[in-house]
Amino acid sequence: MRLLIAFAENGTVRGVADAQRLSPSSVSQQLSLLEREVGAALLERHGRGLVLTPPGRVLVRRSREILELMDLARAEVTEGVDEPVGTVRLAAFSSALNRIVIPALRRLEKRWPRLRIEISELDPHESRPALHAGMLDLAVIADLTPAGDTSGSASGLLLNDPVVVVSAKDHPFMEHREQELRALASARWASNRPGTYLSDLLESAAARADFVPDVIGRFTSDDLLIDAVLERGVVALLPALAVPDDVPVALTRLPELPERSISLLSSRSSRSRAATRAVVDAIQERCEAISSVDIRDRR
Secondary structure (H helix, E strand, O other): OHHHHHHHHHOOHHHHHHHHOOOHHHHHHHHHHHHHHHOOOOEEEEOOEEEEOHHHHHHHHHHHHHHHHHHHHHHHHHHOOOOOOEEEEEEEOHHHHHHHHHHHHHHHHHHOOOEEEEEEEOOHHHHHHHHHOOOOOEEEEEEOOOOOOOOOEEEEEEEEEEEEEEEEOOOHHHHOOOOOHHHHOOOEEEEOOOOOHHHHHHHHHHHHOOOOOEEEEEOOOHHHHHHHHHHHOOEEEEEHHHOOOOOOEEEEOOOOOOEEEEEEEEEOOOOOOHHHHHHHHHHHHHHHHHHOOOHHHOO
16 A cells, blocks of 8 residues: 555656565556555556546545544554654764764654664655655655755755865965856866756856866766865865765855755644654754854854
8 A cells, every 4th residue: 555655646656666665566566456456447558658536536645544544543552652653764874964964863862662664765756755755753854945845754954964165274265365156267166967957056166157177077976076176176066965074074154055955744644743853852962063064064
């Protein structure tokens, strides 16, 4: 039923498989098994893809109700227990996992040994459907707008994460009188692959500053971007959260660069559980510690 809801949210078997880290054949087999169990066709071919049948749409609606009731029953059974118990399913994108989630949960699991936390690395466009499909209890997401699509979930802003210029501490830019992007017109850059958010941001911001960036390296990994900054003397754009505190680079905020809002989404059925509240509290405490550090000190 969770996979069927995920299909309704995602629209393709491939999308469900990618989001759930399953093979498309496994997803198809599970959905076929569900069809046999209910005795009705839930999906039908439409052009080159699949769509829900009328019985399929009915079962999606009822499955949401059934799974929410199961989660509520689980919460009520454990509500009288003094300590948080049970499983909390959480997803976050890479830098949030490294800087927020894992440090926050390390102490939490030691304090509450009966609390089991399942963690998945998912981008926001993957974790939203999984949360709405009932496959997650919590999701840490990033948005360039103050609020994204939070239907079926409760949203809480954790922190604002600025996009910064990452450079070596002795890079000439650090001595430049005017800290603005056009001062880096002659610099060599490292960036993500064309078509990604940071690559597009660099191109558009540089165009507004009236220069074309000289990109000499393209990477999918934030760690490789930072290595290029340290070893090749290039500069790069990264969200501040993606740069570990112990890496000896300079971070510079510029008025031309935006910031992203990092939020914590919770499913309606899980937000009252003691176990979920304990995880939320731990993540919020971690974010308060991060936001109290002024990145102007990263010089």
